[in-house]
Amino acid sequence: MRRDIDRRPWSFGDISIRLLILVLASLVLMALQVTGRLEPIQSAVALLTSPAQVGATGATESVTDAVDFLFELRNLRQRNAELEQVNSNLLVENFELREVQRENELMRQLLSFAQTRPGLDLRGAQIVAQVIGQESNNFLGYITLDLGQSHGIEVGYPVVTDQGLVGRISEVSDTTSKVLLISDPSSAVNAILQSSRLNGVLRGNPGGDLLMDYIKQGETLSEGEVVLTSGLGGRFPKGIPIGQVVEIRQRDIDVFQQAVVRPTVDLSRLELVMVVTNFDPLEDVPELLVPLVPESVPAENATNPLDGEVPLDGSTLGTPATGETTPGETIPNESTPVEGAAGEIEGEQ
Amino acid sequence: MNRGALYFMMFPLLAAACLFQATAAGRIKIYGVKPDLVLLLIVIGALVYGSRPGVVWAFFGGLGLDLFSGGPMGSSSLALMAAAMVAGFGHRTLSRFNMLVPLVAIAAGTLVYAGAYLSILAVLQYLDVTDHRLPWLSTVQSVVVPALVYNTTLMVLLVPLLNRIPESQDL
Numbered sequence: 001m002r003r004d005i006d007r008r009p010w011s012f013g014d015i016s017i018r019l020l021i022l023v024l025a026s027l028v029l030m031a032l033q034v035t036g037r038l039e040p041i042q043s044a045v046a047l048l049t050s051p052a053q054v055g056a057t058g059a060t061e062s063v064t065d066a067v068d069f070l071f072e073l074r075n076l077r078q079r080n081a082e083l084e085q086v087n088s089n090l091l092v093e094n095f096e097l098r099e100v101q102r103e104n105e106l107m108r109q110l111l112s113f114a115q116t117r118p119g120l121d122l123r124g125a126q127i128v129a130q131v132i133g134q135e136s137n138n139f140l141g142y143i144t145l146d147l148g149q150s151h152g153i154e155v156g157y158p159v160v161t162d163q164g165l166v167g168r169i170s171e172v173s174d175t176t177s178k179v180l181l182i183s184d185p186s187s188a189v190n191a192i193l194q195s196s197r198l199n200g201v202l203r204g205n206p207g208g209d210l211l212m213d214y215i216k217q218g219e220t221l222s223e224g225e226v227v228l229t230s231g232l233g234g235r236f237p238k239g240i241p242i243g244q245v246v247e248i249r250q251r252d253i254d255v256f257q258q259a260v261v262r263p264t265v266d267l268s269r270l271e272l273v274m275v276v277t278n279f280d281p282l283e284d285v286p287e288l289l290v291p292l293v294p295e296s297v298p299a300e301n302a303t304n305p306l307d308g309e310v311p312l313d314g315s316t317l318g319t320p321a322t323g324e325t326t327p328g329e330t331i332p333n334e335s336t337p338v339e340g341a342a343g344e345i346e347g348e349q
Numbered sequence: 350m351n352r353g354a355l356y357f358m359m360f361p362l363l364a365a366a367c368l369f370q371a372t373a374a375g376r377i378k379i380y381g382v383k384p385d386l387v388l389l390l391i392v393i394g395a396l397v398y399g400s401r402p403g404v405v406w407a408f409f410g411g412l413g414l415d416l417f418s419g420g421p422m423g424s425s426s427l428a429l430m431a432a433a434m435v436a437g438f439g440h441r442t443l444s445r446f447n448m449l450v451p452l453v454a455i456a457a458g459t460l461v462y463a464g465a466y467l468s469i470l471a472v473l474q475y476l477d478v479t480d481h482r483l484p485w486l487s488t489v490q491s492v493v494v495p496a497l498v499y500n501t502t503l504m505v506l507l508v509p510l511l512n513r514i515p516e517s518q519d520l
Contacts, residue, residue, distance in 0.1 A: 015401050022408040022430060026423035029412075033422040034478050045416060052368055053417070060373040133417050136370040138382045138492045139466060139483060142419030144371070170419060178419050186482045206483065207491030208381045268375055 043148075043173040050146065050176050053132040061271075106162075106272055113162040113274070129153075131270045132176070141184030141204060143167075143270060148175040156235070156281035159273050164241035164264035165189065165229060166273050168281070177275075182242065183208055183267050191242055192230035193259075196221045199230055202242060202261060208268075210243055210261040217257055221248060227261050234282030355514055359394055359406050366390055367413030380495040384503055385459065387414055391429050392436040392458045393507070396451060397514050400437025407433040420470070421479055428465035432458040446512055455504040456497055463493040 032038040110128055133144035147153050149172050159166040159179045167187065170180040180187055183204040191202040191212055198219050200212040212227060225245045231238025247260035366386040374383040387410045395403030411426025418425065439454040467488060473479040 015404070018401060019404055019430065019434070022404055023427060025408065026411070026426045026430075029423035029426075030421050030473075030478075038422060042416075042422075049368075049416060053372055056368050056372040060376060063373075064376055133371040134375045135419060136367065136374075136387075136414045136417040137420070137425065137466070138385070138496050139463075139470075139488065140419050140481065144417065180419060184419075185484060185488070186480055205491070206488040268378065 039173070043175075046148075046173040046176045050132060050144075053144065054130075054146065057130075057132050103272075109162040110272065110274055113160075129159075129177075129273055129275055131273060139206070141167075141181035141187070141267070142170070143179045143181060143273075145177045145179060145273065145275070146175070147275065148173050148177050150174050152277055153177045153275055154277075158236050158240070158276045158279055158281070160240055160276060161265050161270070161273050164243070165236065166265055166267065166270065168235065169275065179273070181267050182263065183210060189236060189242065190230045190232040191227050191261075193221055193245070194226040194228055196225060199232065200256075200259070202227065210263055212245070212259040212261050213256060215257040215259060217250075217252075217255065219257070221245065221257070221259065223248060227259075236281075237276065237279050355394075356398060356402070359390070359402075360409065362390055363387060363406060363410040363413060367410065367417060370414065371417030379499055382492055382495045382499055384499050385462070385496060387411075388429065388432060388458060388462055389455065389500060389503060389507070391433050392451075392455050392504075393511060395433045395436035396439045396454055396511070399440040400434050403433035403437050404430045420466075420481065421473055424466060424469045424473075427469055428462045431465040432462040435461045448508060451504050451508050451511055452501055455500050459497045459500050460493070463489075463496070 029038065033042075107128070129145035129147040131143050132146045135142040143166075145153070145159075153169060153172055155169050155172055157169045159168060165182055167179045167181040167184075169177050171178040181204070182189055182202065185204045185206055187204045189202045190199065192199050193212075193215075196219060198215050198221055200215040202210050202212045205211055215221065223245050227242045227245065229236040229238055229240045229242060241264050243261040243263040245259045246262045249258040249260070366389075370383070370386055374386065377383060391403060391407045391410055394406050407429035408426045411423070411429040414425040414429075415422045436454045436458045439450045467483055467485060470479070470481045470483055471485075474481060
């Protein structure tokens with residue numbers, strides 16, 4: 001193949017200026033977004049793009065279902081050749097009905113979840129949101145819902161399914177909202193182990209696993225234990241299932257134990273979720289949860305800032321018995337605060 | 350397909366890739382990562398047409414990605430522009446008809462894109478502007494390396510198609 005060697009004189013200045021302008025434009029966009037001035041434009045764009053997302057998501061599901069259907073059909077052929085034709089006809093006939101039935105079952109499960117938790121304000125279809133988009137890159141863990149500010153969704157609202165915790169609303173436009181998943185590395189949820197009643201902080205990992213950290217040394221926990229939200233920190237209601245311990249990481253030289261947790265919700269295949277709209281999440285409490293333990297303190301002397309002396313109902317959130325501490329205020333502690341320990345653990349995000 | 354067709358199809362292709370990335374790409378995850386289709390398009394564009402149009406496509410492709418992302422607006426643009434600059438070295442400097450050039454370009458592009466994106470998030474977190482904490486080591490192990498393999502494999506499949514596009518003048 002002949003290579004075209006005719007070209008215009010290459011000008012470095014040309015591309016430099018172009019690059020400079022585009023970099024500046026990117027930085028200006030970042031600044032506008034951070035200061036909140038991009039919100040109306042983002043809302044308008046979201047309004048325009050959300051139908052396309054809904055359509056693409058629907059098409060994807062149809063294709064996936066069709067592929068599943070083909071595999072299922074192949075298996076049926078292998079199992080019973082005589083019934084092949086009958087089965088395929090029935091499957092084709094029921095293809096759409098099965099989709100409706102599946103959605104119906106999911107809605108029933110959601111309704112059952114709502115009925116068994118009368119404390120949460122789950123108002124029927126208004127707060128059942130459809131997942132219309134996923135995070136576009138591999139580094140972060142977000143999903144997009146088809147409900148926004150106009151539907152009463154606000155930043156901080158917890159998002160759940162009938163199987164457990166999904167995340168929390170992190171960004172809201174008029175008609176859509178973004179959910180920070182519990183599997184995102186920036187996410188942190190205060191959690192408790194159901195049987196051993198040990199507290200810890202559950203963080204997302206880039207690989208998709210959840211890691212429960214800051215579990216006190218010397219305490220016994222077991223694989224298979226159920227992990228629930230503890231309510232500490234005030235970002236999530238207490239008692240929502242998160243997952244199950246699949247691996248325990250305990251080393252004597254570490255201050256705390258860790259546990260690898262498998263989420264109960266399949267976060268990669270979310271279709272319908274529920275937004276808890278009557279829960280008032282606290283925003284500024286991380287100082288209450290910062291450990292006041294230097295890293296050099298031996299494990300046996302370490303105190304867990306999330307430990308069980310604090311009642312586990314979300315109302316106290318680690319505040320002293322007087323309850324006079326306001327969010328953001330640091331609680332005096334008998335331990336000597338050590339610089340550098342702060343930041344190792346932070347409250348829920 | 351001639352050079353003009355791809356050039357003018359780039360924006361629609363990028364829009365479709367962004368939409369795909371935010372909806373269906375999750376269904377074709379391997380080892381927990383999805384392919385970076387927008388990055389693939391940008392690298393192909395930069396290989397065929399050079400860095401100059403490449404950075405423009407990268408800017409708008411990045412904006413499209415950021416629309417569907419929880420990350421800061423403009424961060425993907427900056428990261429993709431860096432990747433386009435790197436991939437642009439494969440245009441003219443080396444013959445992209447050599448099988449290795451597109452593969453090295455996408456591998457380098459993936460690394461530069463990931464490095465730039467993670468750096469931007471780290472800087473913004475350091476400035477206390479956003480709260481996206483990404484541990485570098487585990488992110489590289491769990492995300493960047495599998496994505497590199499995935500993107501390179503896809504590029505292997507796309508090379509025969511890429512070789513049918515004539516090399517263009519610098520635009």
